[in-house]
Amino acid sequence: MFTGLIEEVGRLRRIESRGEALLLTVSARKVLEGVKLGDSIAVNGVCLTVVAYDGAGFSADVMPETYRHTNLKGLKPGEHVNLERAMLAGGRFGGHIVQGHVDGTATIVSRTPEANAVVFRLRPDRQHLLRLVVPQGSITLDGISLTVVSVDRTAGTLAVSIIPHTLAETALAHKQAGDTVNVENDILGKYIDHLLHERQGRSSQETAASGLTEAKLREFGF
Structure with missing residues (x-):
């Protein structure tokens, strides 16, 4: 989970394209503090997993689903990107709940x-x-x-x-x-939108299964 408070502006050092799969290498400093393989870092709001790092940056894979739904596919070497490490459980919560799952x-x-x-x-x-x-x-x-x-x-x-x-x-x-x-x-x-649509869908299915229709409701004065 993230907070939406950007820790650092990095630069895209290199981008390797394999169809709709990408390998991004980002120059950074602050977000490298205490970094380990498998850690999550949000790049332009996209939660990515660190697969390699050195003293000047880190690399992360971008899968096809992320490629299709984000602007990462349009990045070019040298561009600035927003960076944030995943929130620590004891950290300050200054923004709002951010998953890093771009819509x-x-x-x-x-x-x-x-x-x-x-x-x-x-x-x-x-x-x-x-x-x-x-x-x-x-x-x-x-x-x-x-x-x-x-x-x-x-x-x-x-x-x-x-x-x-x-x-x-x-x-x-x-x-x-x-x-x-x-x-x-x-x-x-x-979540509220999803639950409301799920409930509405179930209500419609239950009504149809009971044989209750709009015409029948009118017949009984509703």
């Missing part, structure tokens, strides 16, 4: 200064992701725990406001309109 990507529509902040407006590449976005709720973009400031369901966009510290200390500083970010919706919303 999809979003494209930056605009980047607009507003006083001391910068407002990013984004359009999810899969519109169903907006269903779980709540104004003033939590969302993770490229591994960063952020607060949603608005949702425009007609335009299919959401907006977040970035304070100077977050902009300066994350790879978001290098993102412009047209770039993509990884999106992880709030885990609480995802």
